[in-house]
Amino acid sequence: MFRAIAYQTILKVFKNLEFSDAVLRQRAAKIHGEPSNIPLFYTLVKGVVKQRLKLDFILSHYTDDKKFEATDIKIKIMLYIGLYQLMYMDSIPAHAAVNETVELAKTTLGDKVADFVNAVLRAWQRNPEIEYPSDPVHRIACEHSYPPELIEKWISIWGEENTEYLAIYYNENPKLHLRVNSTATTPEKLIQYFAKREIVVEKAPACSQMLITDNADVLDDVAFSEGYFSIQDCSSAMVVDLLDPQPDENILDLFAAPGGKCTYIAEKMENTGEVVAVDKIPSKMKLLKQAADRLQLTNIKQIVTDAFKYGPVAPAYHRVLVDAPCSGWGVFGRKADLRWQAHQNLNELVKLQAKALEYAANFVAKGGTLVYSTCTLNPAENDEQIKNFLARNKNFTLVDAASYLDPLYVDSSFYRTLPFKHNIDGAFAARMAKST
DSSP states (O other): OHHHHHHHHHHHHHHHOOOOHHHHHHHHTTOOSOTTHHHHHHHHHHHHHHTHHHHHHHHGGGSOHHHHHTSOHHHHHHHHHHHHHHHHOTTSOHHHHHHHHHHHHHHHHOHHHHHHHHHHHHHHHHOOOOOOOSSHHHHHHHHHTOOHHHHHHHHHHHHHHHHHHHHHHHHSOOOEEEEEOTTTOOHHHHHHHHHHTTOOOEEOSSOTTEEEESOGGGGGSHHHHTTSEEEOOHHHHHHHHHHOOOTTOEEEEETOTTOHHHHHHHHHTTTOSEEEEEESOHHHHHHHHHHHHHTTOOOEEEEESOGGGOOOOOSOEEEEEEEOOOOOGGGTTTSTTGGGTTTTTHHHHHHHHHHHHHHHHTTEEEEEEEEEEESOOOGGGTHHHHHHHHHHOTTEEEEOGGGTSOGGGEETTEEEEOHHHHSSOOEEEEEEEEOO
């Protein structure tokens, strides 16, 4: 059953370029039977989406490569599903992976396709050894499944070894990071609470309010539904630590939804003052409201509008956060489809980010703070944006992030995390002070 739903989901993703956790949850709700089928569904869908290029490369060795390139996407997906199970899903016996996939192909696409799928999968089983290209760009792209142009760019920035570490990191299953709601409990109490339920959670080295676990059962626990913690990566939480919100302040959060940083700001303000959360996407703002209600935070004011239309424009805020739209190079592990889109429309993104910084600066009070953040590792969207902004705005100065964060996560006064170095998602932020 889970294979059929996975097939339909992957087809939708590849044909419509539509992928989100919401789509996965909707599809998973259709799965009946063994509860273990749901995590298998998630693993299969996200894995195939991530590993598409690698699966293509391997499968082309067991068919006519030119004919395979022109093969109908429905047949390819059936092959992806079978091969991914054989290569990566150890909990599924090989015979079941092949037989069940072939049976699905038969009922969905007919006997001829089923015979073809069976022949290709068994050919791989007989001889699974694959030789990858010798040049670094295409070897890493094919072996770890990334667009070659993206790998080429990464090598130019970090070199071959670190690029490969980065590629491997994003293909692993990320751990769950729990942000403790400081208005409701403490990390120590939450650790003890889960220990009684035989769920191991540990303190995160990067952030005092963060815990880490491998156990997804925490999401079904009443402690989550009653607002004792949220799910947020350490790399994201440390942006708020850099902002350093204080009780009773007025803070503006542009591009606020779905609200991970916004709710952490509200918590650090001890549910006092006011956080104005601005975002134009109603469905994402609904998620922010749900999170705020769950966490019992009452100091968030939501404004559903385009960030560039928010007003009145006046220097009225102690602190302004610009969590800018970006290419997402830092979160490829959590967003399975993003690697196939991250190199698209980059020039337009850079222009949008520059515009966002300029607009946000208008809201910062004298002596106030402006923080610009992204979840990308791309220098053009990070360091260069700040350099250009400061050159245009002499009344802002860069503040050393090491004054607020562990210096391990600071580079050239910027907050910066690199997955191959810090073992958390990639992120960037710059804190700037306004003098006049």
